[in-house]
Amino acid sequence: MPGMSRVEGPDGRTDRALLSGDVPVTDPSWKERYLTGVHDLSGDCIKVVDHSGRLQSMNLRGQQAMQVEDFRACQGADWLSFWEGEAREAMLDAFALATAGTPAQFSGYCPTMLGEPRWWDVILAPLPDPAAPDHAGPFDLLVVSRDVTDRVQAQQALERMNATLADEVQRQTEALRQEKQLLIQTNEELENITYAMSHDLLTPVRHLLSFARLARQTHEAGKRDRYLGIIETSALNLSGMIDGVMQFSRAGRTSLRLQPVDLNDLHAQVQRDLQPTAPGVHWTAGPLPTVQGDAQALRTVLTILCGNALKYTRDQPSPRVHVSASHDPHARTWRVDVQDNGAGFDPEYGHKLFRLFQRLHHQNEFEGTGTGLALVRRVITRQGGSVQATGRRGEGAVFSFTLPDHAG
Template identity: 50%
Template sequence: MTHTKPGSPAAPNGEERASPPTAEAPTSPAEPAPGFLQQVHDLSADCIKVVDAQGRLKSMNRRGQEAMQVDDLSLCLGSDWRLFWQGEAEQAMHSAFEAARAGRPAQFRGFCPTLKGEARWWDVTIAPLDTETGDLIVMSRDITAQMEAQRQLAELNTHLEQEVQRRTRALGQERRQLQQLNEDLQALTYSISHDLRTPVRHVQSFLRLANVHRADATRQQRYLEIAERSAGQLASMIDSVLQLTRIGRVELRRQLVDLNAVLRSVRVELQAEQGDRTVLWDAPDLPTVYGDGALLQVALKVMCANALKFTRPVAEPRIELRARRLDGAWQLEVRDNGVGFEPTYTHKLFGLFRRLHRPDDFEGLGAGLAVLRRIAQRHGGEVGAHGTVGGGATFTLTLPDPEEEL
């Protein structure tokens, strides 16, 4: 008698039925062999290191050794990897290291030279590797070429920005020069239309009168003298116009100019105008400024001659020169205790052939201050004036100081 195993179905003919074959459980893919991982590890272009929880170096791949110029890895194993980072990168490295120890991957960039002192920049990623041992994996990518390209680009951008600023300043200066030339042209046009016509008419009128009164020798002589003075005035006015336009065209020869030496030269030139008068000159040490020496001598002569002329009626004439530093400029002041002027008409002082006093009281054409203003404009500076009737006057010349701008 045939017995079946419990739970085994019997065959129809009473024989035992064979159990169907059971399906085998699916197998998982084979894990890479350690030798394969080591090969990938060594072939990586990045510098790959394993450090323990205290930052001590445990391993470094072959390409990493080449990048860090390590000749003998055994000498580096066990050293604190964190000590390689100094300066600005040190704090970023510590922050990333602590994040990785806490289980979070972190990244930073920093400068770290090779063992042979070659400068290198690295993009570093730190991540947990083994939670049981606390080991970390450190992957450093050499970005020195990228950082150098960024540095060169930054230098190029800085150079371009400086060049743009330089050209902007040059264009601004050219625009100001064109404006000044236009102002000069307008002043010249006005002078030809109005100021220069006056002495021309005088010459014509008095020559005509002299011709009419030929029989009266005395009267004829007086008319000819008036015509001669008018012709002389016309010549002086033409010279003033030419001087003004010449200052606008001459090329500036900028250099360091000692104003003390300029003042000494100017006082020698003005000795004849001072005459026998005793004039008190109060001029403490003046600065050295940057500008065209010849034009600055003309400017200082105009300011001092103006002070000498308008202190003529004063019993004890006094002329003071002061210089003070402003924001990016030197300001030179010439102050006198002369007759002064009405402040309401200050705006007319620096116009060509503009006068605030009668010719019978003070000689001159009213061209000196226009020349002073033009010289200041050529230097990128400005002029100013203030005064009161009977209370003296102060004229200022402001010149940019390149050293202050730097």
């Protein structure tokens, strides 16, 4: 066998004959040479360590596995110091057990002398001193370390693959959940549009037809002017509702350009555009986050919510609007609140607010087409968020939306 030395018996016969048992072993050094040969041929790293942890010997294949260039340089070194990190505690427990006389084992990471990563299964067995009375300890140790690096790295690769697969399954599941939610919402919105076409949009049309007929039939100039005013108002209302439906439809089809959006900058732009329409409002804002979203769509959302807040506070003696944000680390979301001290709404009907053409105030009290909040809901839902409204009649309202915190 390559690498084996030829061992001869005392009468010149080879070790093959000796090993076969054909020749009686009479040379007392033969056993030592035989054990040394087996010791050096083993693929495991076999060492003798004294009871204080000092390295006494290491077989040749073990020196190769540990990349020891000159064993004399590390003979007598503290073998215990080779083990660091997570494996050290298990090694110390096994070492204590073995030096007390009980074989022990552990597994752990220990790099080679050149720093290459290695993982080992290690067995420690006590070596009693025949000269010691009753073979009393502490014992020197025979330490056999088997290189299991390939197995450990394969297991780590499998765990990484499983983790990646689990993350992908979770991502796909969340994507399917969002698609399902969006489909449910889209079906609901289609039902709302169908209902609106057959009811809400027909109301101003009936007004147009009815008052046009009355205007044609009357001979009084005052009545005719009033009827024409109603016709004009109905036409404007109908036009606004149609524009709202068109915006609502586009919001569901337009591709989103997701990018980091500083809501502080966006809110400042909205405030600059809207505040001249309500100069008496005390408008404040807290620090707002940077989120991942479509800047133009989010500007539309803030414009609608802040515009509503201004509209519903206009009859208050000291109108106030406050925009703020809060972070939920568990849900990994940012929540933005637009709070006002305006007319509020009956919370019993709050669930209708984000539906198309649903309004909780009469047109004579506050103008509007009932499409803005539905548009807000569609925009925010498409960006992975949600909407909410709380309030009480005469006590103001808070309109909120959430967006995922991709940085958290």
